[in-house]
Amino acid sequence: MAKEIIKVENLKRHFKVGEETVKALRGVSFTIYEGEFVTIMGTSGSGKSTLLNTLGCLDTPTSGEYFLDGIPVKGMNKNERARIRNRKIGFIFQNYNLLPKTTALENVELPLLYNPAVSAKERAERAEKCLREVGLSERLYHKSNQMSGGQQQRVAIARALVNNPVIILADEATGNLDTRTSFSILTLFQRLYREGKTIIFVTHNPEIALYSSRNIMLRDGHIVSDQYNNDIKSAEEVFRSLPVETE
Amino acid sequence: MNISNSSKIAIKALGNNKMRCFLTMLGVIIGVGAVIAMLAIGQGSKNSIKAQISEMGSNMIMIMPGAERRGGVRQSSEDMQTLKPADYDAIVSQATMIDRITPMVSSSGQWVNGNNNYPSQAQGVNTQFLDIRQRKVADGEMFTEADVKTAAKVCVLGKTLVNNLFPDGTDPIGKIVRFGSIPLTVIGVLDEKGYNTMGQDQDDMALVPYTTVMKRMLAIDYIQGLQASAIDENQTDATIAEITNILRESHKLRPEQEDNFTIRSMQELAEMISSTSSMMTVLLAAVAGISLLVGGIGIMNIMIVSVTERTREIGLRMSIGATGRDIMTQFLIEAVIISVTGGILGILLGGVATWMIKIIANWPVQIDPFSVILSFVVCTVIGIVFGFYPAAKASNLDPIEAIRYE
Ligand SMILES: Nc1ncnc2c1ncn2[C@@H]1O[C@H](COP(=O)(O)OP(=O)(O)OP(=O)(O)O)[C@@H](O)[C@H]1O
Numbered sequence: 001m002a003k004e005i006i007k008v009e010n011l012k013r014h015f016k017v018g019e020e021t022v023k024a025l026r027g028v029s030f031t032i033y034e035g036e037f038v039t040i041m042g043t044s045g046s047g048k049s050t051l052l053n054t055l056g057c058l059d060t061p062t063s064g065e066y067f068l069d070g071i072p073v074k075g076m077n078k079n080e081r082a083r084i085r086n087r088k089i090g091f092i093f094q095n096y097n098l099l100p101k102t103t104a105l106e107n108v109e110l111p112l113l114y115n116p117a118v119s120a121k122e123r124a125e126r127a128e129k130c131l132r133e134v135g136l137s138e139r140l141y142h143k144s145n146q147m148s149g150g151q152q153q154r155v156a157i158a159r160a161l162v163n164n165p166v167i168i169l170a171d172e173a174t175g176n177l178d179t180r181t182s183f184s185i186l187t188l189f190q191r192l193y194r195e196g197k198t199i200i201f202v203t204h205n206p207e208i209a210l211y212s213s214r215n216i217m218l219r220d221g222h223i224v225s226d227q228y229n230n231d232i233k234s235a236e237e238v239f240r241s242l243p244v245e246t247e
Numbered sequence: 248m249n250i251s252n253s254s255k256i257a258i259k260a261l262g263n264n265k266m267r268c269f270l271t272m273l274g275v276i277i278g279v280g281a282v283i284a285m286l287a288i289g290q291g292s293k294n295s296i297k298a299q300i301s302e303m304g305s306n307m308i309m310i311m312p313g314a315e316r317r318g319g320v321r322q323s324s325e326d327m328q329t330l331k332p333a334d335y336d337a338i339v340s341q342a343t344m345i346d347r348i349t350p351m352v353s354s355s356g357q358w359v360n361g362n363n364n365y366p367s368q369a370q371g372v373n374t375q376f377l378d379i380r381q382r383k384v385a386d387g388e389m390f391t392e393a394d395v396k397t398a399a400k401v402c403v404l405g406k407t408l409v410n411n412l413f414p415d416g417t418d419p420i421g422k423i424v425r426f427g428s429i430p431l432t433v434i435g436v437l438d439e440k441g442y443n444t445m446g447q448d449q450d451d452m453a454l455v456p457y458t459t460v461m462k463r464m465l466a467i468d469y470i471q472g473l474q475a476s477a478i479d480e481n482q483t484d485a486t487i488a489e490i491t492n493i494l495r496e497s498h499k500l501r502p503e504q505e506d507n508f509t510i511r512s513m514q515e516l517a518e519m520i521s522s523t524s525s526m527m528t529v530l531l532a533a534v535a536g537i538s539l540l541v542g543g544i545g546i547m548n549i550m551i552v553s554v555t556e557r558t559r560e561i562g563l564r565m566s567i568g569a570t571g572r573d574i575m576t577q578f579l580i581e582a583v584i585i586s587v588t589g590g591i592l593g594i595l596l597g598g599v600a601t602w603m604i605k606i607i608a609n610w611p612v613q614i615d616p617f618s619v620i621l622s623f624v625v626c627t628v629i630g631i632v633f634g635f636y637p638a639a640k641a642s643n644l645d646p647i648e649a650i651r652y653e
């Protein structure tokens with residue numbers, strides 16, 4: 001049996017807004033094993049981002065248990081959570097969030113800067129390797145504002161890979177991109193999945209579920225369905241079939 | 248994360264905003280520059296006063312007629328006539344701690360040689376004056392004790408007087424010049440000293456036996472003052488006490504009566520002057536220090552703006568594993584880099600300003616190495632103090648909110 005990477009039990013997250021309490025997560029339980037490519041879907045406001053932030057140790061649940069790579073996250077202090085984000089998690093955001101006026105290489109090196117065990121030399125080597133993996137070996141020294149949206153998202157993916165995380169968390173990673181570029185990014189995620197990486201991909205685009213190995217549907221903070229996909233479609237084929245737009 | 252990584256990040260962030268960074272620095276640069284220049288002026292004037300005192304002899308003691316002047320109350324002319332030649336004789340015969348002493352009487356008037364005039368003074372002294380003031384006769388000779396006894400009509404002229412009275416360059420020795428209506432034979436020329444550090448012409452001086460000034464020029468029976476040199480410059484207080492006793496006895500003062508004369512040592516005078524100049528230095532430095540403080544507030548201001556502007560960057564750094572402490576270090580280092588670089592440039596600016604003051608205004612200035620070290624330390628402290636609030640603000644941001652910040 002594969003290793004449990006993420007295990008949540010009856011996870012709840014309540015926000016106090018003035019007098020009222022907004023219940024973003026109302027008791028969510030699931031287990032994600034190593035090597036799964038999970039899409040999390042749901043309408044706007046269903047709690048997807050809240051769930052992802054909690055899984056990414058950016059947010060703490062109001063109640064419930066959370067084990068990441070076997071480690072109980074509940075009860076960790078701020079610094080411990082920062083450390084676990086640095087060593088075990090790779091984040092990808094909708095709007096890339098690259099540092100402005102900074103080269104691709106430096107952007108990818110960033111997580112390793114906060115890990116004293118990694119030397120400057122190793123940092124550069126690993127960053128370069130990850131950029132090559134996402135197909136940007138020609139763009140190492142391009143500044144973030146000199147790249148297209150798709151290229152910037154690839155840099156962000158390389159940055160999420162550079163620390164060898166146990167899980168990659170993506171929130172609307174293709175939300176800002178045109179269809180063709182979305183499929184090229186999705187192709188990249190599928191390749192990472194085949195290489196054995198564990199991925200959670202949050203999206204409100206139901207089509208994307210066809211390309212993942214498992215799909216969890218959220219509504220009003222509840223899981224309404226959790227299904228495995230035995231017939232994963234190839235994003236690469238779609239990508240190839242799409243006409244090349246003039247950029 | 249280690250300091251070197253933090254520094255790299257900070258330098259890069261500052262490099263992205265060079266103009267703003269420089270303008271922020273400017274406050275510190277001007278502040279530090281002002282502090283350095285002000286302290287250099289203060290130190291320079293203190294040094295020049297010291298130099299002048301030792302030029303004049305730090306063992307010098309001045310005895311003046313009249314009680315110690317307080318609060319600007321003018322004394323009657325009678326009070327100013329309390330020192331008599333008998334007092335001088337008493338000191339000469341009784342004092343043990345005095346090396347040299349001369350009476351001082353002077354008359355202002357016109358020096359005349361044919362068509363050449365020069366307004367100056369006739370300084371009545373005895374033969375010991377040269378030793379007390381550390382002057383020499385360069386040409387001819389000084390008048391003698393015999394000249395003093397007979398109130399001889401002779402004079403020893405300083406270079407400025409010679410140049411004005413004998414502009415054609417004739418040898419003045421043996422010539423007769425007039426001071427007012429009194430003809431005096433020039434028997435010597437003083438060594439050339441030039442201007443002293445206070446800008447006074449030390450060659451604008453003509454020495455005449457004091458008896459000549461008293462009897463032939465002013466027709467007075469009192470002397471205007473005495474100048475003496477103590478044998479030991481570390482014993483000036485004791486020397487003053489000794490002279491006080493001699494004069495009180497000579498004036499037949501009863502114990503309850505106040506001194507009707509005033510004695511000052513050069514050292515006292517030096518302390519008075521240098522304490523005034525220290526106070527000026529402190530005031531100037533305080534004003535300059537305030538501008539440094541304003542510079543520090545400028546840093547805080549720009550750091551706060553920078554933290555707000557870079558909220559998303561901070562959120563991103565936190566989401567990929569930066570701790571609050573890492574963020575804090577980064578912003579503190581940025582503030583310290585601004586303030587310390589500003590400090591170094593300010594020290595250079597202060598140096599240039601000091602040099603210009605020296606060249607253009609011809610003021611005595613001296614940069615104290617201590618003030619350089621002090622500025623450096625103060626700048627670092629300012630960077631930390633004024634960078635602390637913005638840095639703490641940055642490190643307390645919530646990563647989720649920060650990364651969503653528009
Ligand atoms: N910091 C917060 N304070 C108060 N309420 C919040 C906060 N964050 C989220 N919520 C609420 O929690 C609910 C779930 O929000 P969440 O951002 O997880 O939705 P989502 O599924 O990601 O939506 P979208 O698809 O629009 O991104 C919403 O009703 C939202 O208003």
Ligand SMILES: [Mg+2]
Nearest residue numbers: 048049050171
């Ligand atoms: Mg969302």
